[in-house]
Amino acid sequence: MVLDKIQKENDIKKLTTEELDQLRREIRAFLIKSISKTGGHLASNLGVVELTMALHLSFDLPKDKIIWDVGHQSYTHKILTGRKEGFENLRQYGGMSGFPKTCESPCDCFNTGHSSTSISAGLGLAAARDITGEDYSVVSVIGDGSLTGGMAYEAMNNAALLKSNFIIVLNDNNMSISENVGGMSKYLGEFRTADAYRDLKNGIMNSLNKIPVYGERVVKRIRRTKSGIKQLFIPGMLFEEMGLIYLGPVDGNDIQAMCKTFAEAKRVDGAVIVHVLTKKGAGYSPAERHPARFHGAEPFDIATGLPSKPRTKANYTDIFSTVMKKMGERDPKVVAITAAMADGTGLKRFHNVYPERFFDVGIAEQHAVTFAAGLAKAGLKPVFAVYSSFLQRAYDQILHDVCIQNLPVVFAIDRAGLVGSDGETHQGIFDLSYLSTIPNMTVMAPKNKWELSDMIKYAIAFDAPIAVRYPRGEAYDGLRDYRAPVAYGRSEIIYLEKGVVLFALGNMVRIAEQVRNRLKEQGVSCTLINARFAMPFDRECIREMAEKHSIFVTMEENVRSGGFGEHVESFILEEELPMNVVNISIPDCYVEHGNVELLKQEVGIDADTVYRRVMDEIKKQENEEV
Ligand SMILES: Cc1ncc(C[n+]2csc(CCOP(=O)(O)OP(=O)(O)O)c2C)c(N)n1
Numbered sequence: 001m002v003l004d005k006i007q008k009e010n011d012i013k014k015l016t017t018e019e020l021d022q023l024r025r026e027i028r029a030f031l032i033k034s035i036s037k038t039g040g041h042l043a044s045n046l047g048v049v050e051l052t053m054a055l056h057l058s059f060d061l062p063k064d065k066i067i068w069d070v071g072h073q074s075y076t077h078k079i080l081t082g083r084k085e086g087f088e089n090l091r092q093y094g095g096m097s098g099f100p101k102t103c104e105s106p107c108d109c110f111n112t113g114h115s116s117t118s119i120s121a122g123l124g125l126a127a128a129r130d131i132t133g134e135d136y137s138v139v140s141v142i143g144d145g146s147l148t149g150g151m152a153y154e155a156m157n158n159a160a161l162l163k164s165n166f167i168i169v170l171n172d173n174n175m176s177i178s179e180n181v182g183g184m185s186k187y188l189g190e191f192r193t194a195d196a197y198r199d200l201k202n203g204i205m206n207s208l209n210k211i212p213v214y215g216e217r218v219v220k221r222i223r224r225t226k227s228g229i230k231q232l233f234i235p236g237m238l239f240e241e242m243g244l245i246y247l248g249p250v251d252g253n254d255i256q257a258m259c260k261t262f263a264e265a266k267r268v269d270g271a272v273i274v275h276v277l278t279k280k281g282a283g284y285s286p287a288e289r290h291p292a293r294f295h296g297a298e299p300f301d302i303a304t305g306l307p308s309k310p311r312t313k314a315n316y317t318d319i320f321s322t323v324m325k326k327m328g329e330r331d332p333k334v335v336a337i338t339a340a341m342a343d344g345t346g347l348k349r350f351h352n353v354y355p356e357r358f359f360d361v362g363i364a365e366q367h368a369v370t371f372a373a374g375l376a377k378a379g380l381k382p383v384f385a386v387y388s389s390f391l392q393r394a395y396d397q398i399l400h401d402v403c404i405q406n407l408p409v410v411f412a413i414d415r416a417g418l419v420g421s422d423g424e425t426h427q428g429i430f431d432l433s434y435l436s437t438i439p440n441m442t443v444m445a446p447k448n449k450w451e452l453s454d455m456i457k458y459a460i461a462f463d464a465p466i467a468v469r470y471p472r473g474e475a476y477d478g479l480r481d482y483r484a485p486v487a488y489g490r491s492e493i494i495y496l497e498k499g500v501v502l503f504a505l506g507n508m509v510r511i512a513e514q515v516r517n518r519l520k521e522q523g524v525s526c527t528l529i530n531a532r533f534a535m536p537f538d539r540e541c542i543r544e545m546a547e548k549h550s551i552f553v554t555m556e557e558n559v560r561s562g563g564f565g566e567h568v569e570s571f572i573l574e575e576e577l578p579m580n581v582v583n584i585s586i587p588d589c590y591v592e593h594g595n596v597e598l599l600k601q602e603v604g605i606d607a608d609t610v611y612r613r614v615m616d617e618i619k620k621q622e623n624e625e626v
């Protein structure tokens with residue numbers, strides 16, 4: 001196996017041309033086999049095998065710096081830097097991350113996970129290098145999907161100004177997770193179909209270049225001129241007009257051609273963009289045919305490409321998807337927005353039925369929020385479906401554009417809570433904190449699948465900013481009989497006793513039920529309340545509980561700081577209610593990748609830990625009484 005010759009970075013440089021050809025096949029086979037077992041981002045990785053090899057052949061790691069945008073396509077880079085063994089426990093607890101991690105290897109120079117950050121980070125490294133007088137290349141690899149994110153343009157604008165030597169590799173597979181969208185995607189798409197035009201341009205440039213002295217000057221002048229000739233002959237003119245040098249497009253299958261272009265890019269002064277054409281899923285036909293399904297794949301059968309463990313129960317996203325379709329039918333003012341996550345958020349169905357009321361804005365969460373504000377201002381009912389961690393970057397738009405004007409935008413926040421294998425960049429554990437402090441914002445969380453449906457309907461009918469947060473994965477179908485109508489700021493009492501109150505939010509109600517059963521076995525009487533609203537939480541109910549309870553347990557899947565429990569606790573203190581508060585939440589830290597149940601134990605929000613903490617509090621109070 002040629003792959004066995006790769007033990008560390010730069011080993012690839014010792015291989016012959018024939019061995020390189022063998023290596024690309026072996027890497028593909030290896031990726032397909034290992035991801036079929038562990039799951040992971042297969043399609044994007046299959047597309048960049050040759051591109052990654054060319055980068056590793058052309059640059060000197062770890063001296064040179066490669067920044068992978070999002071980082072979901074960094075698997076070949078991990079293999080080429082001696083981490084092949086890590087794939088056995090890819091994205092599992094304690095195992096190798098699915099994203100670049102500086103703690104894993106000196107060849108990972110910058111952590112990523114969220115999109116469109118690589119050009120800014122790369123430019124920062126390049127500017128620092130220039131100041132400190134060091135000598136290394138900086139390369140940011142960004143996909144065409146990630147190039148729909150605003151930060152990428154802010155960074156290119158700045159790169160043109162700074163004039164630092166800096167290489168941007170545009171990995172263009174004509175796909176985001178699903179179809180890429182928007183003007184830039186259309187612009188890049190034209191390069192793909194313009195083979196004849198490209199050949200013509202290359203032919204003319206080459207012929208001119210061959211004319212001694214004058215030819216080269218003419219080529220330079222053509223590049224500089226703003227005339228129509230330039231428009232005709234120079235692809236990537238948009239980038240060149242911005243002040244970046246454009247090279248390409250280059251065939252992302254052709255290692256030699258890419259190496260040649262990278263060598264040319266290194267000689268360029270200033271920022272240069274190398275446009276590489278790749279194919280998502282390349283080399284594995286199920287992934288080529290269904291790149292979106294194999295973007296983030298669950299374990300699958302290699303022969304058929306079908307999931308190894310087909311899902312039997314609906315998840316929260318499915319429920320949201322069904323309700324949105326219904327609401328679209330009921331109310332023609334309902335419009336849906338996604339930031340490049342139509343599949344992941346379940347809006348695909350809404351799109352199929354109401355294409356004219358569906359907006360995929362690209363990976364542009366900030367724009368999505370302000371765009372929703374505009375739609376709401378004009379009388380529509382926008383629902384922005386978004387993952388909790390990706391909404392983080394739109395904090396100011398939520399505050400400045402939606403909440404100050406008190407506009408009725410619905411935030412359907414999926415992946416709220418621990419998401420598992422994507423790890424710290426993707427855990428949705430901050431939204432309660434960042435939303436609850438914004439005046440005019442209402443925040444809800446459902447205990448089960450029926451309540452999610454009720455809350456989405458309630459939110460769409462609501463006339464102010466409102467968020468419904470729900471977790472990744474299977475929707476809870478217990479507590480079906482508890483379906484009191486949703487009322488503003490009111491909780492739902494599930495069992496009313498005395499002594500201990502479990503005041504649980506969202507999917508923590510399920511855990512609270514388990515805790516209560518165990519407390520009952522020990523003869524401890526226990527009230528269970530489904531909080532429903534994180535903001536405004538049910539103050540009236542808390543006051544009432546103080547009459548017959550001495551222990552008040554808040555339960556949430558969010559960090560402690562600024563979270564639900566902290567707000568409730570400060571209310572109890574302010575009102576001097578005679579109850580001791582036990583705050584069950586995630587400690588203020590970043591939570592790594594791993595199985596969600598395991599992570600819950602690790603951070604102390606599982607049933608065992610909650611039960612133990614309540615029993616400790618009971619004992620403490622008993623001791624105080626003696
Ligand atoms: C801020 C943010 N929003 C959404 C995502 C989810 N996401 C991950 S990869 C991806 C598509 C990226 O497309 P592209 O950059 O072209 O890479 P490809 O998958 O095609 O290789 C999206 C939307 C993210 N990681 N970060």
Ligand SMILES: CC(=O)[C@@H](O)[C@H](O)COP(=O)(O)O
Pocket residue numbers: 070072113295296344415419422472
């Ligand atoms: C890399 C990235 O940001 C997405 O692909 C993400 O991994 C999707 O997560 P889900 O699997 O929860 O949809």
Ligand SMILES: [Mg+2]
Pocket residue numbers: 143144145146171172173174175176
């Ligand atoms: Mg792409």
